[in-house]
Amino acid sequence: MIRKPAANNVVTFRPQRTAQASSAGRLDHRSISPKARRRRLVWLAIMCTFLVWFLVELIIQTGRISEAEAALAEKRAQISALQARQKQLREQIQRMQTDTYMEEMARKLGYTKDDQEELYLISNE
Incomplete structure (x- = not known):
């Protein structure tokens, strides 16, 4: 059968304990055995x-990651520089394959295009 609650549902508070009563209450608790203390x-x-091992490993790995990120940034900078140099070289190759460039280089090296051009060489001696 279901019990019905009492008619007066009033919350009561315990009176505050004095220092002597609270210390006496602590003595009533069971003391922990030496084996349990040792296990704890x-x-x-x-x-x-x-915890100490975990923190040390965390610090070490953080340092390694930062070093790897710095190396990666350096390699990316090198890659971008090399790509720019490669682009310049490709443009130079494209320019070298034109006839006007070849004629200009032939004139610089002292070759003439046809018999109508005259070549004047000036020595620095």
């Missing part, structure tokens, strides 16, 4: 060791 101490030591 071992568990605490293992957890502290694990």
